Amino acid sequence: xxxxxxxxxxxxxxxxxxxxxxxxxxxxxxxxxxxxxxxxxxxxxxxxxxxxxxxxxxxxxxxxxxxxxxxxxxxxxxxxxxxxxxxxxxxxxxxxxxxxxxxxxxxxxxxxxxxxxxxxxxxxxxxxxxxxxxxxxxxxxxxxxxxxxxxxxxxxxxxxxxxxxxxxxxxxxxxxxxxxxxxxxxxxxxxxxxxxxxxxxxxxxxxxxxxxxxxxxxx
Ligand code: C5P
Numbered sequence: 001x002x003x004x005x006x007x008x009x010x011x012x013x014x015x016x017x018x019x020x021x022x023x024x025x026x027x028x029x030x031x032x033x034x035x036x037x038x039x040x041x042x043x044x045x046x047x048x049x050x051x052x053x054x055x056x057x058x059x060x061x062x063x064x065x066x067x068x069x070x071x072x073x074x075x076x077x078x079x080x081x082x083x084x085x086x087x088x089x090x091x092x093x094x095x096x097x098x099x100x101x102x103x104x105x106x107x108x109x110x111x112x113x114x115x116x117x118x119x120x121x122x123x124x125x126x127x128x129x130x131x132x133x134x135x136x137x138x139x140x141x142x143x144x145x146x147x148x149x150x151x152x153x154x155x156x157x158x159x160x161x162x163x164x165x166x167x168x169x170x171x172x173x174x175x176x177x178x179x180x181x182x183x184x185x186x187x188x189x190x191x192x193x194x195x196x197x198x199x200x201x202x203x204x205x206x207x208x209x210x211x212x213x214x215x216x217x218x219x
Contacts, residue, residue, distance in 0.1 A: 007047075013052070017031070033179060103121065103123075132162075142166045151169055168187075183201055
């Protein structure tokens with residue numbers, strides 16, 4: 001819809017992967033494309049929102065005048081940027097595939113190959129979304145979940161533990177859905193229940209998410 005249903009609202013969105021440096025030339029990353037988060041950003045801006053889009057490495061671009069794109073690399077950088085803005089936003093949507101762990105030490109020089117085995121010690125990254133839940137005052141908070149078993153139960157647990165208003169459960173079990181694809185198959189879970197959708201474009205999923213957020217923020 002072209003209605004300006006988000007006029008006057010500020011929406012913070014995290015998107016894409018994070019890269020965790022091992023040494024000056026290597027990192028631990030993942031296959032997130034950022035497409036879902038960028039689609040939500042475009043949809044929110046089209047509805048009149050001021051958008052802060054904090055994205056990990058992706059080839060995607062955006063030209064909308066109401067989207068402030070902040071590019072970061074690591075989970076810690078994403079964390080720092082999110083909490084520069086979080087207190088002032090109306091809605092926060094965490095679609096980023098944040099690395100759960102990062103190398104404990106970043107080697108100053110390129111690691112040489114020598115022994116047959118190499119061990120890299122990892123330490124847990126901050127859970128950005130969980131921290132947003134803890135610091136929530138009036139924000140409508142949306143998270144994403146990708147589960148391989150007990151999908152709905154695990155997603156519901158995340159909704160409660162992270163103090164979210166809604167969680168978007170991504171299906172892994174569909175060929176057209178997920179990482180790098182242009183389509184997604186999702187369920188929305190709130191404390192009120194669950195809503196299932198068919199396979200659709202990430203643009204259409206973004207529109208559904210914003211529709212839901214708008215209904216939720218009216219309450
Ligand atoms: O706990 P889990 O990683 O499955 O939760 C996924 C949700 O949490 C996603 O919305 C993701 O963007 C967010 N997340 C985060 N920071 C992390 C890990 C996940 O914001 N370190």
